[in-house]
Amino acid sequence: MKSTKAVKPSFEEALKRLEEIVSRMESPEIPLQEGFNLYQEGMTLASGMKKELDTIEKKVKILHQSGDAKMEETDFDMEEDHGDS
Amino acid sequence: MTELNQLLKQSVEERFVWITVLGEASGVVLANSGHLYFNLKDATASIRVVMFRSALSRSSLKKLENGRQIIVSGSVSLYAPRGEIQIIASEIRLKGIGDIFARLEQLKKLYQEKGYFDPQRKKKLPMLPRRIGVVTSPTGAVVQDIIRVLHRRFPEIGIIIYPARVQGEGASLEIAAGVDYFNRETKKPVDVLIVGRGGGSYEDLWAFNEEPVIESIYNSRIPVISAVGHEIDFTIADFVADLRAATPSAAAEIVIGTKEEFFGRIDRLARRVVYAMESLLAQRRGTVMKALVESGLTRFPRRLLEIGQQFDNVDFSLQRFMQILVFSRTQTFNRLMAKLETLDPDRILSRGYALVTRTDHSIVREAETLKSGDRLHIRFHRGSSEAIVAQTHSGGGS
Numbered sequence: 413m414k415s416t417k418a419v420k421p422s423f424e425e426a427l428k429r430l431e432e433i434v435s436r437m438e439s440p441e442i443p444l445q446e447g448f449n450l451y452q453e454g455m456t457l458a459s460g461m462k463k464e465l466d467t468i469e470k471k472v473k474i475l476h477q478s479g480d481a482k483m484e485e486t487d488f489d490m491e492e493d494h495g496d497s
Numbered sequence: 498m499t500e501l502n503q504l505l506k507q508s509v510e511e512r513f514v515w516i517t518v519l520g521e522a523s524g525v526v527l528a529n530s531g532h533l534y535f536n537l538k539d540a541t542a543s544i545r546v547v548m549f550r551s552a553l554s555r556s557s558l559k560k561l562e563n564g565r566q567i568i569v570s571g572s573v574s575l576y577a578p579r580g581e582i583q584i585i586a587s588e589i590r591l592k593g594i595g596d597i598f599a600r601l602e603q604l605k606k607l608y609q610e611k612g613y614f615d616p617q618r619k620k621k622l623p624m625l626p627r628r629i630g631v632v633t634s635p636t637g638a639v640v641q642d643i644i645r646v647l648h649r650r651f652p653e654i655g656i657i658i659y660p661a662r663v664q665g666e667g668a669s670l671e672i673a674a675g676v677d678y679f680n681r682e683t684k685k686p687v688d689v690l691i692v693g694r695g696g697g698s699y700e701d702l703w704a705f706n707e708e709p710v711i712e713s714i715y716n717s718r719i720p721v722i723s724a725v726g727h728e729i730d731f732t733i734a735d736f737v738a739d740l741r742a743a744t745p746s747a748a749a750e751i752v753i754g755t756k757e758e759f760f761g762r763i764d765r766l767a768r769r770v771v772y773a774m775e776s777l778l779a780q781r782r783g784t785v786m787k788a789l790v791e792s793g794l795t796r797f798p799r800r801l802l803e804i805g806q807q808f809d810n811v812d813f814s815l816q817r818f819m820q821i822l823v824f825s826r827t828q829t830f831n832r833l834m835a836k837l838e839t840l841d842p843d844r845i846l847s848r849g850y851a852l853v854t855r856t857d858h859s860i861v862r863e864a865e866t867l868k869s870g871d872r873l874h875i876r877f878h879r880g881s882s883e884a885i886v887a888q889t890h891s892g893g894g895s
Contacts, residue, residue: 423625430766437773447777454770458763465759468627470653472644474635474660475678483678488635488644488658 423464430457499577506575509582513573516584519592520544522565533561537569537584545576545583558589559666566592597699604706604733613715614736620720622740626688626753628655630719632675635660639695639745643724646749651756657687663694664701673709680717690717691748692734693724705732714738724748846878865891 421429433454437447473485520537527533531550536543546569548556561567571586591597608614629647633640635658647654659675662668672692679687692714694702704710705725714721714737723738724745725731735741742748846852853861854874861867871886 424623427624427762427766430763430770434766434769434773437770437777442777444777447774451770451774455767458767458770461763462760465625465756466653468651468653469655472656472658474658483659483682485657488656 423461426457426461430454430461433457502575502577502580505580506577509573509575515570516573517568517570518544518584519566519568522561522567523563525561525563533586535561535563537567545581546571546586547583548586548589552587556588558591561589568592591700597703601699601706601731601733605736608711608733608737613711620718620739622720622722622752623688624754625759626654628657628685628687629752630657630659630675630679630687630690632659632661632672632679632690632692633694633745634663637695639693642746643691643749646746647753649755650750651753653756654753655687664697664704668704669707669709672704673713676710676713676717676721679719687719689752690719690721691724691742691745691752692721692738693742693745693748694726695745696726702726702732705734710734711737722748722752846876849878852876863891864889 433450436442437450437454442450472488474488475483475485477483518537520539523536523538523543525533525535531553533548533553535546537546538544548571552571568590569584569586570588570590571584574583574585575581576583612618631640631643633643640658644656647656657679659678661671661675663672676690676692679690692710694705702725705723711733714723714734720739722740722742723732723734724742724747725734726744731741740751742751852875854876855861856872856874858874861873867873867886867889869886869888873884873886875882875884
């Protein structure tokens with residue numbers, strides 16, 4: 413799924429497309445078949461975007477210098493009190 | 498001599514026990530002994546100042562350059578061997594603002610001329626960042642505030658913190674290293690960076706005016722939000738960043754919309770798509786019906802009317818219709834489309850019927866209303882003709 417990223421539009425692109433669809437569908441002279449195609453596309457986009465909003469991975473990490481000058485992520489503890497800076 | 502100097506020393510020391518004066522430092526010398534010597538001067542006067550090693554080590558002063566405006570507190574004494582009046586400084590504070598402000602303006606001009614603030618170069622922030630990189634001090638309230646605000650707005654969000662000292666010697670290198678790190682890290686890239694710290698004096702914020710920070714932000718391919726100090730402060734980093742937030746929590750507010758806003762926006766658009774589809778169908782139905790009536794085609798084969806009737810029902814139960822669209826997709830719809838097309842007056846004409854109108858465009862429904870010599874307009878599926886009535890036969894319809 414993740415490797416097909418190039419095919420899948422970004423959230424911004426999807427939203428922009430949905431906005432285009434709305435304005436095209438709201439124009440007075442649109443043919444019925446086109447309207448229906450857009451309707452389908454719009455509904456698919458909307459549900460895809462909502463799914464995307466729900467699949468973002470939650471995490472808070474802090475980076476640490478590990479031995480060989482590489483950085484490592486570890487969990488960042490929100491409650492930890494390091495004192496004032 | 499010695500006696501005179503002793504008397505002078507005594508009276509000066511008694512008279513000026515504690516003074517605080519403002520001036521510009523010049524001829525600054527840090528002696529091998531660890532004592533600091535310089536002249537304090539203004540436009541018309543000058544006085545010798547010494548700060549002994551012990552006082553210097555307690556002082557907040559780290560470096561004194563010639564030309565700095567400073568505030569010196571201490572006592573006044575006479576240096577007997579030279580008969581010289583001098584201030585023995587207990588504390589020296591940088592006057593700061595005025596001077597620092599001038600340096601800041603200077604830097605601002607420099608980078609402006611280099612094109613570092615060019616609006617054309619500003620990168621657009623992503624609308625929905627999944628991972629946000631934060632370069633700031635890992636301790637203290639600022640980092641906690643940023644995380645709290647981000648989580649309030651969008652509970653599922655990745656936050657990666659690059660810990661950096663944000664003031665003092667070497668701070669600008671650490672901040673720059675953070676920005677560079679995120680730009681190098683391509684395996685798990687962040688979508689946007691917040692670089693900042695809480696409020697402080699202009700000296701405290703100075704790292705954000707230094708070259709390493711400016712260059713790293715300028716060269717970042719990831720969009721950078723600067724979030725330094727409180728609202729009135731500005732740093733060069735603010736100008737070179739793609740967006741300046743007044744405070745670190747403001748940066749967190751700016752960087753991502755709330756989850757509710759996102760859902761709301763999508764829902765509103767989706768609803769408009771549905772409404773547009775509904776009204777498209779309703780409007781199309783209206784057009785067809787109107788055309789039928791106007792064309793006098795309402796008495797056309799019963800089958801057509803039955804189809805019209807079906808369409809009518811569909812129109813009344815659009816809700817259900819929409820469900821059908823979603824679940825059974827195109828097939829059902831294409832059937833409906835086909836039916837609609839048969840309702841189209843053009844389609845009816847294509848089957849060999851014609852539409853006859855008078856010169857005033859009114860439709861001819863009954864032959865009786867015509868007389869010989871009347872001019873008529875006949876519309877066919879393709880093209881039309883002008884005709885003149887030769888003869889009329891009255892009588893019932895077929």
